[in-house]
Amino acid sequence: MRLIVSIGCLTAALMMLTSSTSAQWTRYPTRNVPRDAKGQPDMNAPAPKTADGRPDLSGLWRGGAGGRGRGAAADAPPPSGPPVAAFANIGQNIKEGLPFTPFGAELLKTRLANNSKDNPEANCLPMGIIQLHTQGAPRKFIQTPLELVILYEASSERREIFTDGRSLPTDDPQPWFNGYSVGHWEGDTLVVETVQFRDDGWLDINGSPITTTGKVTERFRRPTFGRMEIDVTIDDKKVYTKPFTVRVNQSLMLDEELIEFACMENQRFGADPGAPKK
Numbered sequence: 001m002r003l004i005v006s007i008g009c010l011t012a013a014l015m016m017l018t019s020s021t022s023a024q025w026t027r028y029p030t031r032n033v034p035r036d037a038k039g040q041p042d043m044n045a046p047a048p049k050t051a052d053g054r055p056d057l058s059g060l061w062r063g064g065a066g067g068r069g070r071g072a073a074a075d076a077p078p079p080s081g082p083p084v085a086a087f088a089n090i091g092q093n094i095k096e097g098l099p100f101t102p103f104g105a106e107l108l109k110t111r112l113a114n115n116s117k118d119n120p121e122a123n124c125l126p127m128g129i130i131q132l133h134t135q136g137a138p139r140k141f142i143q144t145p146l147e148l149v150i151l152y153e154a155s156s157e158r159r160e161i162f163t164d165g166r167s168l169p170t171d172d173p174q175p176w177f178n179g180y181s182v183g184h185w186e187g188d189t190l191v192v193e194t195v196q197f198r199d200d201g202w203l204d205i206n207g208s209p210i211t212t213t214g215k216v217t218e219r220f221r222r223p224t225f226g227r228m229e230i231d232v233t234i235d236d237k238k239v240y241t242k243p244f245t246v247r248v249n250q251s252l253m254l255d256e257e258l259i260e261f262a263c264m265e266n267q268r269f270g271a272d273p274g275a276p277k278k
Contacts, residue, residue, distance in 0.1 A: 025257045030060075033254060034225055041254060043226025050143065055188050055222045058143045060257065061250040063134055082231055085246035087134040088205040094244065104209055104239030111207030119202050124263040126157055126177035129194065129216065130203040133230060133248040140258055148183065148190070155263040161192050168195050175199065175212050190220040203234065213238045226252040 034045035048056040083093035091098035100108065111118065121127035121135075132139070137153040146164040151157075161181040169180050175198045183192040194216045201210035210216070214236030221229045228250035235243040 025259075027255045028257070030254045041226070043224060043252065045225040047222040047225055050145075052145065054185060055190075056143055057141045057148065057190065057220060057222055057228065060138055060140050060253045061228060062138045062253050063136060063248055063250055081229070082245045082247040085130070085134050085232065085248050086204070087131065087136070090130060090134065090204045090208060090246050091244070094246070098208060099241040099244060101237075101239055101241055107209050107239065108207050111202075111209075116205060116207050119205060119207065120177065121155075121202075121205075124155065127154070128197070128201050128203065128210070129159065129178050129181075129218075130210075130232065130234075131205070132157060132159070132178075133232065134204070137261065138253055138256070138258055148192075151258060153258045153261050156261055163190070168193060177201070179216070188221065190218075192218040192220065194218070209239045210234065210236050211238045228252075 032048065034042045036042040048058075050056045083091075083095075086092045098104075116122070119127070121131060127135070132150075132152055132154065135154055139153065140151045142149040142151070146162070148161040148163060150159040150161070152159070157178075159178055159181065161183045163183045163185075166182055168182055173180060173196050175196050177198055179194040179197045181192050181194040183190050185191070195214075197210055197212055197214055197216075199212040201214070202208070203210055214234065217233040217235070219231040219233075221231075223229065230248040230250065231245055232248060233243050233245045234240065
């Protein structure tokens with residue numbers, strides 16, 4: 001059973017990583033792309049601005065290395081930046097490792113011992129915002145004065161970050177896979193706070209946990225036309241002894257669109273082949 005689950009998880013991950021290679025739309029040129037002297041896209045040009053002077057985060061983006069429509073500098077983190085997060089283990093570049101509490105360490109140990117088969121992504125459930133940040137499929141940012149909407153190709157997920165001045169909910173809201181997010185601008189950085197996750201959250205494929213007591217703070221910056229940096233701070237005293245911060249680099253994709261990806265119909269990643277058929 002464990003082998004079957006592992007193959008299913010790997011297959012799903014590979015599908016997401018490679019899905020953009022088979023386009024459903026005829027390639028249509030991205031508008032308002034700055035060009036260098038040779039007429040090539042200048043990914044190191046200044047980031048575009050909205051009408052109110054804020055950096056415009058809108059565009060089709062992809063996390064991690066590789067992909068079309070990017071300059072060489074897009075994937076290179078600054079020398080002084082936080083450790084770069086990874087899809088399988090967000091803490092793999094943290095020298096001392098993640099600061100687990102005894103409870104958090106035991107929970108991760110249990111998940112790994114079960115071959116990480118209960119990862120929500122492997123069971124066609126919402127994977128949570130950190131896994132969405134670090135997996136390889138594209139995502140489209142749509143920025144308005146009142147909210148930032150992120151449409152993910154992976155499992156056709158979506159996220160709303162409200163920037164209309166509202167506060168985080170305090171009336172004991174229903175926990176969600178992606179929590180509740182509000183944002184505000186600090187100079188050229190969009191600071192987003194998210195709370196009220198489900199108690200069984202996963203930050204990566206391995207199963208590094210986040211619980212309903214956790215808070216995630218993201219700092220979105222677009223230093224150039226072709227690059228976005230997201231610094232993510234995890235603060236969850238139930239499973240970590242102190243907050244920690246990782247960086248997720250995003251690279252702009254040109255002349256492409258999201259394609260349809262469904263992970264709902266007849267999924268059997270966790271099915272027991274020995275179970276009686278219904």
